[in-house]
Amino acid sequence: MKHMSPGEGLMVPPRPTRVPAAETPRGPLASSLIVFAIIVAGLYLGREVLIPIAIAVLLSFVLGPLVNFLRRLRLGRLVAVMVSVLFAAGIIAALSTVIGVQVAELAQDVPRYQRTIERKIEGLRTGTLGQTMDYIANINRAIHQSGNEEKENAERAKREQAARDSARKTEPEPPKPILVQVEERRPSPLELATAVLSPVAQPLATTGIVLVVLLFILMQREDLRDRLIRLAGSSDLHRTTVAMDDAAGRLSRYFLGQLALNSAFGIVIGVGLWIIGVPSPVLWGIFALLMRFIPYIGAFLSAVLPIALAAAVDPGWSMVVATFLLFALVEPIVGQIIEPLVYGHSTGLSPFSVLVSALFWTWLWGPVGLLLSTPLTVCLVVLGRHVDRLEFLDVLFSNRPALTPVENFYQRMLADDPDEAQEHADLILRECSLSAYYDDVVLKGLELAARDAARGVLTPSQKDEIRASITALVEDLEDREDGLPEPSAKSAPAVPEGSEGESACKNEPIPDPDPDDLPEAWRRDGAVVLVSGRGFLDGAATAIADQLLRKRGFGTRQVPFAEVARARIGDWNPGPAQAVCVISLALAGEPTHLRRLVSRLRQKLDTAPIVAGLWRFDDPVLSDDALRAKLGADDHVTSLRDLIETILAMARLGGPEERKRQDTATPPRQALPEPA
Structure with missing residues (x-):
């Protein structure tokens, strides 16, 4: 199953609705570690009970949509739940029976497969590969023997002499063996039944617990949801209910999509192996279906046994190559093309978290934990996205950027x-x-x-x-x-x-102006004067605005704050300025400074419009009309887009003198009478 690689995106996911959590003081690190150790110990010691419960919870997400569908057909809850559970149990029993039959058939042919493997190894040993290896070994042996011939001859002579001396000695005749016949006691019927049933007792008990817990969860789903709402936060029932429904819907869609996709993968593999001629293709299709739930390596592990079996069946190598190509073609198509279309890699897990969770759950619960590692971690991430107290799970395990x-x-x-x-x-x-x-x-x-x-x-x-x-x-x-x-x-x-x-x-690109909309006066250097505020980053913001204006054909000029300070404003020459823009991040205390700066610029430029570019969006000066009017600027912008569109609108109206003539020639508008 494909998972995304880290660091590939810069999207900002919307913050999901979180369940409000009570204000609790943060405990020390030692307390957190103790709680974590207690949880891990409980998971390990209670694995015999917790594993069936975890399987039942995951199955409830898969069977939940089926129960809802049956209830929409006007079946009672009990009937819908029983039909769904029996349907799932029937599928599991059928798959288990098929696996048992297929494994029994393979076990009967193991001697024949062993002989085929031995003949292939012997063929490799006597063929070109074997001759090449022998040739390399002879060269290596000759290199080592070239400088030690005398020493080896002396050692050989000593060994021959020792062999002759030992041959002269007479060995005593070994004692004759005594025949002992042991007769085993025939087992009683109880012992025979115990020996037969003990291997299947634990799987049957686990299956029974899973079915009982699954029935309870599906029957009491609303009651369990209400209890979780009570635990998570009942102060805002609407937000909490939305969060719970969203989490359950996400998990159901993910598990159903993954189950359907892995089932299709197993069917394709089984049919392909049947066409190739590999024995027991149904077994390997089911095996591929199950192994693909294991992240990263599951699909590749599912190919090892069929390839080995193909090598044991076919005297040649054509079946091995065909089996390898089958897995090599199907897995990339499913993982890279079909999987994104089905559920868009909706695990939401980072590759590192998938690896760590697989190791952790395998250590805790063995092979079953490996199969459940990804679904269990998905559940934790969904909880972390909706419950404030568990937000650290979303930060640690999800594939969303941390920043x-x-x-x-x-x-x-x-x-x-x-x-x-x-x-x-x-x-x-x-x-x-x-x-x-x-x-x-x-x-x-x-x-x-x-x-x-x-x-x-x-x-x-x-x-x-x-x-x-x-x-x-x-x-x-x-x-x-x-x-x-x-x-x-x-x-x-x-x-x-x-x-x-x-x-x-989130913003669309700023359109470039039509050449006819930009008069020649606005193309000259210094037509738009960009004055930096006194903040340490206002100069950087001014440089950005200057770059975007120049890309649209405006003639610009950057003016640092020092040139228009009170002591130097008298010597400053504005040049052919058509408009002035004051750039500032509008920090606390800045309105007074900006008002004085705009006032000094107004004295030097009595006709050119002054635009205040302010980019701190939560500053009171941007939301209070009275404070904004006190700045004395002709216009105010809060984004580069607004700045460029404002300057372009001014350019279309012409220079300051032309706008002044238009304002003089335009008669004042008559006030409309107020309605009675």
Whole structure:
């Protein structure tokens, strides 16, 4: 069964509805380890009882849709449950009978298969391969003997002399053996019955426990759900019920899809082996069905015994090659093509967690634990997605990225790793436009950095490293076009297999302006003046806005905050500015600073419109019209898309002088009378 490889995606899955948990203080690490050890010990010591219960729970997810279907046919709950359980028991009994019969038939032909294997080995030994190995062995022997001939001759002479001396000695005649005849006591009927039934007693007991528990779960499903709701959190019944139903639906769909797919795989393998001529194809089809529940290696292990049997049956090698090709072709088709279409790798597990869970459950419960490892871990992950107290299970085992793309971006900036930041950007840009990447990832990452700087957790050296990394990233993306990548460019998926969610970039690409919509005055250098705020990352945000505007034909000019400070504003020359944009992350205390900066710019540019670009979305200045009006800017934008569209709209209206004439020529609108 195929599982996704790690680190392949940058999708942000929507946060599922979580069951509210009570506020409890976090215990020390030692207490957590003690609780974990107690749970593991309980799972190990109680495996004789817990294994049947686990199998029954998993079967309840498989039979649940069948019970619902029968109930929709107006059958009573008891009848629907009994029919479903008897149907499942009949299938299991039939498969067990077929396996027993097929194994018995194979056991009768083992001597013949052994002779065929021996003849093949002898043929290899006397054939070209054997001659080649003998030739290599002779060369090796000659190399070792070339320098030790005299020593070997002396040792040989000593051995011959010792053999002659031992031959002269007379050995005493061995004593004659005494014949002893042992007669066994005939077993009593009770002992005979015990010997026959003891091998099947435990499987029968396990089957009985599974059936009883399965009947109870299917009959009391709603009552069990209500009790779980009570335990998980009854303060919000709606959210908890939705979470429970969602978890049960996901598990049922996954188990049914996996069972159907593995059954189809077993049928194809069985039919293929029957066509090839391998004995007991039904047995190997069932074996392939069961082994494919084992992650990663199950499908390959299911091919070992049929290939070995083909080598034992066919005197030649054609059947072995055909059997190998059958598995080599069917498994990739099922795992790589059909499986994503059936249930989209909906295990939701990371490859590492699948491996660890397989080792853990095998150590606890043996071969049965290996078969149940993936379904049990899926149950834990689903619980972790919906119950706050168990969220660590989702973080540890699921294939969802532990960090969002924004957090990943900021983490790479903190680590001062420009190469990883570039790889991160290339991966996202396989499905996103450049402007959407800047808007939805980079600017939000800069906001996280600005928050940390405001809290005083960033050192001066870290600030310098973050600025340098951002500058290097923007320079590396200078030659990239701002548009959705071509389908051929999506060579590797940017979506993690098995995860659900929306793209990391939610915005559509910003359309390029028509050449006729951009007057010549707006193409000159310095037509759009981008002024940085005093924040340590405002310069980086300004460089990003400058890059996107230049890609659309605007003439731009970046102005650092130092050039328009109070002491130097008198010497600053705005040039042929058609519009001014002040870029700031709008941190706490910034509105006063921005108001003063806009006021100084207004004195130098009395006709050019001023746009305030503010990217901290939860700042009060963006939600309060009164505070926003106090800034004194003509317009306010909260994204690069809004900024570019606003500047483009201004360009279509012409320069400041033309807009002033239009405003003068346009008569004031008459106020409409208020309705009575």
